[in-house]
Amino acid sequence: MTAAGLIFSNIHNQSIPELTKQRTMASIPFGCRYRLIDFALSNMVNSDISTVGVITHNNYQSLMDHLGTGKDWDLARRSGGIKLLPPFVSAHENRLAGKLYENRLEATVGAANFIRYCKADYMVLSDCDAILNIDFKEVIADHIRSGAFLTLVGKRVDVKKNPIACPVDLLTVDSTGRLTDFEVAIPKSGKHLINTNIMVVRRTDLLSIIDEAIAKGYKSFHDDVMRHGLRRKLFHVYEFDGWYEQISSLESYFDASMALLTKEAQDSLLSCPDRQIYTKVRNSPPTKYAETAKVTNSLIGDGCIIEGTVDNCILFRGVRVGHGAVLKNCILMQDTYVGDRADLNCVITDKNAVIKDGRRLSGHETMPFFIGKGQMV
Amino acid sequence: MFKKKECVAMLLAGGQGSRLYALTQKTAKPAVSFGGKYRIIDFPLSNCVNSGIDTVGVLTQYQPLQLNDYIGNGLPWDLDRNFGGVKILPPYQGHGGADWYKGTANAIWQNMEFINRYDPKYVIILSGDHIYKMDYAKMIAYHKEKGADCTIAVIEVPLEEASRFGIMSAREDGEIFKFSEKPKNPDSTKASMGIYVFSKDVLEKYLREDSEDPSSSNDFGKNVIPKMLADGQKMYAYPFEGYWKDVGTISSLWEANMDLLGEDPKFQLFGDKWRIYSRHEAEPPQYLGKNSKVVNSSLTEGCEIYGAVKNSVLGNDVFVGKGALVEDSVIMNGARVEEGAVVRYSILDAGVVVGKNARVGEDRAKASGIAVLGADYKVADGDIVEAGAMLPKDL
Numbered sequence: 001m002t003a004a005g006l007i008f009s010n011i012h013n014q015s016i017p018e019l020t021k022q023r024t025m026a027s028i029p030f031g032c033r034y035r036l037i038d039f040a041l042s043n044m045v046n047s048d049i050s051t052v053g054v055i056t057h058n059n060y061q062s063l064m065d066h067l068g069t070g071k072d073w074d075l076a077r078r079s080g081g082i083k084l085l086p087p088f089v090s091a092h093e094n095r096l097a098g099k100l101y102e103n104r105l106e107a108t109v110g111a112a113n114f115i116r117y118c119k120a121d122y123m124v125l126s127d128c129d130a131i132l133n134i135d136f137k138e139v140i141a142d143h144i145r146s147g148a149f150l151t152l153v154g155k156r157v158d159v160k161k162n163p164i165a166c167p168v169d170l171l172t173v174d175s176t177g178r179l180t181d182f183e184v185a186i187p188k189s190g191k192h193l194i195n196t197n198i199m200v201v202r203r204t205d206l207l208s209i210i211d212e213a214i215a216k217g218y219k220s221f222h223d224d225v226m227r228h229g230l231r232r233k234l235f236h237v238y239e240f241d242g243w244y245e246q247i248s249s250l251e252s253y254f255d256a257s258m259a260l261l262t263k264e265a266q267d268s269l270l271s272c273p274d275r276q277i278y279t280k281v282r283n284s285p286p287t288k289y290a291e292t293a294k295v296t297n298s299l300i301g302d303g304c305i306i307e308g309t310v311d312n313c314i315l316f317r318g319v320r321v322g323h324g325a326v327l328k329n330c331i332l333m334q335d336t337y338v339g340d341r342a343d344l345n346c347v348i349t350d351k352n353a354v355i356k357d358g359r360r361l362s363g364h365e366t367m368p369f370f371i372g373k374g375q376m377v
Numbered sequence: 378m379f380k381k382k383e384c385v386a387m388l389l390a391g392g393q394g395s396r397l398y399a400l401t402q403k404t405a406k407p408a409v410s411f412g413g414k415y416r417i418i419d420f421p422l423s424n425c426v427n428s429g430i431d432t433v434g435v436l437t438q439y440q441p442l443q444l445n446d447y448i449g450n451g452l453p454w455d456l457d458r459n460f461g462g463v464k465i466l467p468p469y470q471g472h473g474g475a476d477w478y479k480g481t482a483n484a485i486w487q488n489m490e491f492i493n494r495y496d497p498k499y500v501i502i503l504s505g506d507h508i509y510k511m512d513y514a515k516m517i518a519y520h521k522e523k524g525a526d527c528t529i530a531v532i533e534v535p536l537e538e539a540s541r542f543g544i545m546s547a548r549e550d551g552e553i554f555k556f557s558e559k560p561k562n563p564d565s566t567k568a569s570m571g572i573y574v575f576s577k578d579v580l581e582k583y584l585r586e587d588s589e590d591p592s593s594s595n596d597f598g599k600n601v602i603p604k605m606l607a608d609g610q611k612m613y614a615y616p617f618e619g620y621w622k623d624v625g626t627i628s629s630l631w632e633a634n635m636d637l638l639g640e641d642p643k644f645q646l647f648g649d650k651w652r653i654y655s656r657h658e659a660e661p662p663q664y665l666g667k668n669s670k671v672v673n674s675s676l677t678e679g680c681e682i683y684g685a686v687k688n689s690v691l692g693n694d695v696f697v698g699k700g701a702l703v704e705d706s707v708i709m710n711g712a713r714v715e716e717g718a719v720v721r722y723s724i725l726d727a728g729v730v731v732g733k734n735a736r737v738g739e740d741r742a743k744a745s746g747i748a749v750l751g752a753d754y755k756v757a758d759g760d761i762v763e764a765g766a767m768l769p770k771d772l
Binding site: 270287 | 412413414452453637638640646647652653654655657659660661662663664665666667668669670671672673674675676677678679686690691
């Protein structure tokens with residue numbers, strides 16, 4: 001039994017425009033040192049998947065920069081390894097000329113050659129908006145056991161605790177885990193089994209989906225493949241019960257980041273034995289805490305210099321916090337500079353932001369204050 | 378086919394580091410941890426890459442397992458090259474028999490074939506026990522400019538310490554006229570840093586002669602350099618200014634770690650100009666708990682701190698429990714200081730566990746010396762390890 005991976009790097013870009021203006025969903029920084037794609041990639045690598053295609057659409061320079069040859073994930077391989085799959089636009093077919101794919105099905109069709117030529121029995125498909133540490137070997141085993149045509153990874157979420165800001169698939173299953181129905185909606189309350197958009201399917205079955213989609217002019221994975229197939233084929237749901245967060249808006253990005261400050265998240269997501277999360281190596285020096293530093297309940301990347309007070313924060317690599325600065329509930333991305341005596345609460349800064357001495361900025365947990373890439377306040 | 382290289386570096390990494398005792402029971406000195414996320418050998422290797430030298434032979438002999446593992450294919454230093462790159466050179470069995478490396482000069486002589494494959498004009502000899510950032514390209518340029526046969530990097534040391542070093546006396550233009558190894562009454566303060574640039578043909582000639590001399594102890598400092606000087610070869614001292622520390626003793630290793638701390642540290646690792654590379658382990662970010670207190674310290678990825686850390690350097694994945702205190706100490710990868718334990722003025726090697734409420738070392742002002750616990754040493758709950766103790770794990 002062998003498996004290959006296919007990652008959709010852009011699919012949810014529109015749900016978090018602040019952070020995807022200049023990058024893909026996949027390359028959104030998360031958790032002091034990671035990018036969102038690191039979770040999908042590491043999960044695959046840790047599940048013995050060594051051939052991974054990454055489907056891109058637009059804005060993918062930052063993603064290419066992050067992935068490089070794939071060596072940080074041990075995916076720089078002579079055979080297999082990581083393959084970037086940019087949009088395929090035919091110069092000769094007028095119908096498609098200049099037009100990029102618009103949905104999951106078209107994206108998958110565009111990757112048909114990759115799927116056709118990779119030598120694996122199963123394909124694991126994943127988006128980049130889900131943050132979890134999952135063993136795909138178990139999902140594949142469950143898929144085989146159930147005899148399903150397609151297995152979706154579902155997660156039960158309490159919307160009250162984890163609000164969802166964009167439409168998701170709400171799944172209905174029977175006692176055997178068979179998918180009986182689903183609807184696409186933004187749940188406002190209650191507990192739901194949602195689709196994480198992680199799927200396992202036999203490679204030849206995925207190819208038949210693609211062939212059928214081309215032959216019959218299918219447009220949508222949801223309507224044409226899932227809805228249509230539900231009556232004829234077995235769609236199975238594997239329920240994931242570990243730590244899970246989904247990024248569906250800037251607020252949910254903030255919440256998911258803050259959730260990392262819990263022991264549960266650190267143990268089951270970041271420090272899971274034998275299932276480490278890999279990322280691009282940056283060779284920062286260790287972080288330095290000055291005589292005046294006061295840091296509590298925070299996650300800190302390497303290469304920071306901290307001279308002020310930091311509480312309930314996520315600091316990425318290379319952040320500077322000046323003397324007398326006070327940071328509470330902030331997420332500061334790579335190389336953010338915070339001047340002396342600045343006072344920040346519920347602020348998210350993108351890379352290379354500069355906050356001058358003495359500035360006071362405050363957002364709210366439900367509406368964090370966002371400072372864009374390289375902006376100066 | 379081998380492309381010609383202008384300069385090949387030979388890094389002497391076979392030293393036992395016997396004065397580091399508990400830290401080098403199972404590893405060679407160049408593989409000893411430094412500064413939280415580095416090993417000593419990262420400094421010469423990174424210096425090579427940053428100086429544009431992409432062919433480095435690493436001569437190993439003593440306990441090479443960890444070192445071999447660490448260097449691997451050289452990827453972290455960008456030394457995984459199709460031509461050149463880093464190569465581990467252990468002693469080997471040849472046609473005429475098998476020999477250990479008998480001395481620094483002999484180690485290079487036994488690997489002359491490696492050097493000659495690249496047909497270099499110059500060979501730079503480095504050692505794996507110093508912490509410093511240096512642009513070797515400038516030293517090689519100096520060597521060329523002087524038309525020297527051999528150039529030795531020197532650093533000014535205080536006169537009272539000069540008798541610990543190989544001391545050069547040089548004319549104003551830099552030409553060396555006298556060399557004395559650890560002189561009782563030093564007449565110069567220019568200490569050899571153990572970094573030599575040789576013109577390759579001269580090096581080969583002198584190493585051959587040295588190998589044929591049965592009375593020689595086959596050492597650069599003791600034999601080769603004095604002989605070259607006596608023969609009137611053109612030898613120059615290259616003055617180096619900047620931080621340089623021999624970390625061959627427990628106290629110098631401790632001091633060098635402490636030199637990283639403070640607002641204006643003696644040795645600066647920050648800044649992009651001269652980055653030091655190291656082999657990376659995938660660790661999560663460091664977490665500082667609700668009641669943690671970390672001041673004047675350097676921490677790296679994977680650390681989990683619930684207690685207090687003062688004036689200390691912590692490696693990857695170090696755990697400090699609730700109510701525990703780590704002060705004036707160097708804690709290496711994966712060590713655990715459990716709840717309520719106190720560690721003062723100590724060096725804990727990788728994987729050491731200090732049990733609950735145990736005590737290691739003493740307040741620096743009162744302590745008789747640095748307490749050192751070797752890799753994987755376990756201190757039982759409530760036990761006391763006295764200041765200045767040197768405890769390797771039972772092997």
